[in-house]
Amino acid sequence: MQRVIERFHDVVPGAAKEATDRVAGLGLSSYQGLSRQQLEGAIRAGFNAFGEDLIQGSDIHFKKHWEKIAVVRVEHGARLEEVSRGIVTGSQILDQHMRAALDGDLEATNWWLSRQNEIVTEGLLTLGGVFIAARERMISEQNMQLRELSTPLMPIHQGVLVLPLVGQIDPRRASQVMETLLEGISAQSADVVIMDITGVPVVDTQVANYLIQAARAARLLGAKIVLVGIGPEIAQTIIQLGVDLSDITTRANLESGINYALGLQGLAITAAPALEQER
Numbered sequence: 001m002q003r004v005i006e007r008f009h010d011v012v013p014g015a016a017k018e019a020t021d022r023v024a025g026l027g028l029s030s031y032q033g034l035s036r037q038q039l040e041g042a043i044r045a046g047f048n049a050f051g052e053d054l055i056q057g058s059d060i061h062f063k064k065h066w067e068k069i070a071v072v073r074v075e076h077g078a079r080l081e082e083v084s085r086g087i088v089t090g091s092q093i094l095d096q097h098m099r100a101a102l103d104g105d106l107e108a109t110n111w112w113l114s115r116q117n118e119i120v121t122e123g124l125l126t127l128g129g130v131f132i133a134a135r136e137r138m139i140s141e142q143n144m145q146l147r148e149l150s151t152p153l154m155p156i157h158q159g160v161l162v163l164p165l166v167g168q169i170d171p172r173r174a175s176q177v178m179e180t181l182l183e184g185i186s187a188q189s190a191d192v193v194i195m196d197i198t199g200v201p202v203v204d205t206q207v208a209n210y211l212i213q214a215a216r217a218a219r220l221l222g223a224k225i226v227l228v229g230i231g232p233e234i235a236q237t238i239i240q241l242g243v244d245l246s247d248i249t250t251r252a253n254l255e256s257g258i259n260y261a262l263g264l265q266g267l268a269i270t271a272a273p274a275l276e277q278e279r
Contacts, residue, residue: 001107001108001111001112003102003105003108004054004098004102004108004111004112004115005051005054005055007098007101007102007108008051008054008098009051010101011094011097011098011100011101012044012047012048012051012094014097015047015090015093015094015096015097016040016043016044016047017040018093018097019043019089019090019093019094020036020039020040020043022089022093023039023043023086023089023090024036024039026085026086026089028082028085028086029079029082030073030076030077030078030079030082030083030086031082031086033076042069043090045065046062046065046066046069046087046090047090047094049061049062049064049065050062050094050119050120050123053115053119054115054119059118059119059122062119062120062122062123063122063123063125063126064126065123066087066123066124066126066127066130067126067127067130069083069127070083070126070127070130070131070134071130071134073131074130074131074134074135074138075134080127080128080131080132083127083131084124084127084128087120087123087124087127088120088124091116091120094116095112095113095116098112098116099112151163151165151173151176151177151180152164153180153181153184153193155188155190156194156258157261157262157265157267158265159188159189159190159191159192159265160190160191160192160193160194160258160261160262160265161184161185161188161190161192161193161194162193162194162196162254162258163177163180163181163184163193163194163195163196164196164198164199164254165177165195165196165197165199165200166199166200167199167200167201168200168201168202169200169207169210174207174210177210177214178210178213178214178217181193181195181214181217181218182217182218182221185218185221185222185223186221190223191222191223191224191264191265192223192224192225192226192261192264192265193218193223193224193225193226194226194228194254194257194258194261195211195214195225195226195227195228196228196229196254196257197211197227197228197229197230197234198228198229198231198253198254199229200229200234202234202237203230203234203237203238204237204241205241205243208238208241208243208245209243211225211227211245211248212244212245212247212248215227215247215248216247224249224264225248225249226248226249226250226251226257226260226261227245227248227249227250227251228250228251228252228253228254228256228257229253229254230250230252
């Protein structure tokens, strides 16, 4: 409706200034990093996108605007409820200015209310969807980083790697361990991998099978697995479960595992001559 569109362009400057005052006064942490000029510019940009939808009879411009903004807001740690509140506040003030400008024109007011509801609703739905997707992506990336940190593969000598495992080993973690193990063997041409399970609290049938599969997969790449860190309780559990680890070389602890691995390389750790203290 042309009259609504004309009145909209008339009220935007004043509505943007009032919305800036109102949003700034809310004390929302998601907006505290913005200067007044930046905040007003952001509100004007939102109003302009809204206006494009109003003119074209669409609901895509306001939605696309918030689709872009949401990604930036998430990266800066903004909260969904605060950004949504900012949109709603701006929408309310814009509505007040528009109703006053339409001056009791019932037909124009009803058309305005209908379009405003459609455009703002689509914007809020898009904002929420992008926020949730971005948060899930960030959480997934953080979990991946944690898994990588919890599955480090460390070279201690040419051809010898150590893979210390800490915490529970579930199917996803087992897959990560296998991937790290095989990629490390291939990339570093490893002959021996010492797998230290001292930090694994529970070794049941499933975990034992993971270890056996890892040893077999490593063997296919020409590497040998040496399993260390089996404590008394885990040893008893393995026996009670009837798990056969005969295909895997085991040693009591990491030190003996390293000595064994170096021995396979024709090497040994010996005491170095004592250095004379400097005078």
